[in-house]
Amino acid sequence: MDGLTLASVAAEVRKLTGGRVEKVQQPERDMLLLSIHKNGQGYKLLLSVSADNGRIQITSKKYENPVNAPMFCMLMRKRLSGAKLVSVEQPMLDRRVVLSFSAYNELGDNVVYSVICEIMGKHSNIIFVNENGVVIDAIKRIDESISNRVVLPGMPYEPPKTQTKLDPREADEADFLSVLSQNASAHSALSRAYFGLSPRVAEMLIDSFGKRSLEETASRLFAFYRDVRRDVFQNSADTDADGNIQNVYPFDYGLTKVTDINAALDKMYELKDQSEHIKRKYGAVKKVVSNNIARCERRLGALQAAVPSDGELETMRRYGELLTANLFKLRSNAGEAVLTDYYSPGMETVKIPLDIKKTPADNAKEYFREYRKGKTAQRIGSEQIAKTLEELEYLETLDESLECCESSQDVQEITRELTEQGYIKDKNKTPKKRKQAETLPPMLFAADDGTEILVGKNNRQNDELTLRTAAKSDWWLHVKDMPGSHVIVRCREELSSELLLIAANLAACYSKAKNGENVPVDYTRVRYVKKPAGAKPGMVIYTNQSTVFVTPNQKEAAKHRKRI
Numbered sequence: 001m002d003g004l005t006l007a008s009v010a011a012e013v014r015k016l017t018g019g020r021v022e023k024v025q026q027p028e029r030d031m032l033l034l035s036i037h038k039n040g041q042g043y044k045l046l047l048s049v050s051a052d053n054g055r056i057q058i059t060s061k062k063y064e065n066p067v068n069a070p071m072f073c074m075l076m077r078k079r080l081s082g083a084k085l086v087s088v089e090q091p092m093l094d095r096r097v098v099l100s101f102s103a104y105n106e107l108g109d110n111v112v113y114s115v116i117c118e119i120m121g122k123h124s125n126i127i128f129v130n131e132n133g134v135v136i137d138a139i140k141r142i143d144e145s146i147s148n149r150v151v152l153p154g155m156p157y158e159p160p161k162t163q164t165k166l167d168p169r170e171a172d173e174a175d176f177l178s179v180l181s182q183n184a185s186a187h188s189a190l191s192r193a194y195f196g197l198s199p200r201v202a203e204m205l206i207d208s209f210g211k212r213s214l215e216e217t218a219s220r221l222f223a224f225y226r227d228v229r230r231d232v233f234q235n236s237a238d239t240d241a242d243g244n245i246q247n248v249y250p251f252d253y254g255l256t257k258v259t260d261i262n263a264a265l266d267k268m269y270e271l272k273d274q275s276e277h278i279k280r281k282y283g284a285v286k287k288v289v290s291n292n293i294a295r296c297e298r299r300l301g302a303l304q305a306a307v308p309s310d311g312e313l314e315t316m317r318r319y320g321e322l323l324t325a326n327l328f329k330l331r332s333n334a335g336e337a338v339l340t341d342y343y344s345p346g347m348e349t350v351k352i353p354l355d356i357k358k359t360p361a362d363n364a365k366e367y368f369r370e371y372r373k374g375k376t377a378q379r380i381g382s383e384q385i386a387k388t389l390e391e392l393e394y395l396e397t398l399d400e401s402l403e404c405c406e407s408s409q410d411v412q413e414i415t416r417e418l419t420e421q422g423y424i425k426d427k428n429k430t431p432k433k434r435k436q437a438e439t440l441p442p443m444l445f446a447a448d449d450g451t452e453i454l455v456g457k458n459n460r461q462n463d464e465l466t467l468r469t470a471a472k473s474d475w476w477l478h479v480k481d482m483p484g485s486h487v488i489v490r491c492r493e494e495l496s497s498e499l500l501l502i503a504a505n506l507a508a509c510y511s512k513a514k515n516g517e518n519v520p521v522d523y524t525r526v527r528y529v530k531k532p533a534g535a536k537p538g539m540v541i542y543t544n545q546s547t548v549f550v551t552p553n554q555k556e557a558a559k560h561r562k563r564i
Helices: 003-016 071-080 173-180 186-193 199-208 214-229 261-306 310-325 360-403 408-420 459-469 497-509 554-559
Strands: 020-025 031-038 041-048 055-059 084-089 096-104 110-118 125-129 135-138 236-239 245-249 336-340 349-353 443-446 452-455 475-479 487-489 519-525 546-550
Touching: 003 041, 003 055, 003 084, 003 096, 003 199, 003 261, 020 071, 020 084, 031 071, 055 261, 071 096, 071 110, 071 125, 071 135, 173 186, 173 214, 186 199, 186 214, 199 214, 245 261, 261 360, 261 408, 310 336, 310 349, 310 360, 360 408, 360 459, 408 459, 452 497, 459 487, 475 497, 487 497, 497 519, 497 546, 497 554
Parallel strands: none
Antiparallel strands: 020 031, 031 041, 041 055, 084 096, 096 110, 110 125, 125 135, 236 245, 336 349, 443 452, 452 487, 475 487, 475 519, 519 546
């Protein structure tokens, strides 16, 4: 959230001035929720210092709270319960808001506490300061090992060092004209001179005035910031094809008009918070999968290096036979034997290394022993290589499934599978058999003629979709020899070329080959798809297939998506 948007939100928060704090909650480690009551109505003031989605806003969204409140939350409850909000300030229009509360301290004296919310990316913080400007505590404690700016209980609060910028609310037309006239692009000059404006927002703000002279632009800027001083904003938002709010702007940019900026922010951050929540869960699961893939690759390399090749085994056998056939020619204590190779087409001479401590006969026996040992190692090693390749293929399907996750439930489903397969320790394991969790529904698509196409997002869904949901006469598609989703086309007739290409594109888009070209996609009837006994989730074999080649087109795939 930039400083200018923060100013628009702060204008709404100021309307809560005079209200009293009823509850203090901390739903997440980087989030604080203050319930404020004013004029018979309750409001929820959200302070988030998430690195990606930091913000201040009045929210109507419900948040789940942990069973045991964190220490910072308990401290805030002790000091702020019943406190009255007396002011909301945004110094210099920077990304810092100071909420001042009138409350009583332990001695019964009326004092003013400050809750300072700094929205500065990964350096964002909520700092609780007493009437003397001393830090009581912070939601993120910062010591010398983290930053030169220490934020710890008992230390005096020092604002973060800022750039040498000015408060645009204090500028007049001449000031703005002087900045715009600098030898640089107008928006860059504006961003460098004043707080609250990133280069992009500055450019959009100037564009919102239309094509005007520098003098007219300076006049418009002065009028705009005059309204900002009076907490007057004309908010707007841009949306995607599904109507989801992507960004909110504190000025009219010719986009969707926003009458309630807090409601708009709720909608925007609902998706962003969900995405961040998924990212956190996804990261932990991704690490488990990646570590096991790396383990399999190391094991595979070691096995392949340890297993002798057919050529190496043939050489050992040949050396043993040549030594046996020429024992009468060989003398003991020799370091090598120079013999005619009867196996070579040209009867060339070959030098065979010998152990000088052994007789020629024992050297021959040693070569035969190494040959038999190598054959055994080759047989066992080949079995282990096959098992490792199978496990690696399975893990790669999980890795690809993670790319399809759209909610935390999708991540949890993959987590359950990893737990069932022993890759994650089951902390809640009990002697009783655990009830099988219900599988989430697959993704639903529809062709232009209305034909339904179902796409699994993970191995559990793929199994459910192919082995239980699909009819035997439906069509099944999958990328050839690569991890990817199972695709089911609800069609009992022959596939038309248009329908085949739509389904094949989906199979390619939801696979490891999604960024490739001319991706081979196999298709066959569901009746020809079987799951071998003991096979891991999502693993099947199929016959009677044909192959079509497509280049994945994500936009085309999105056109056919239907939300369940």
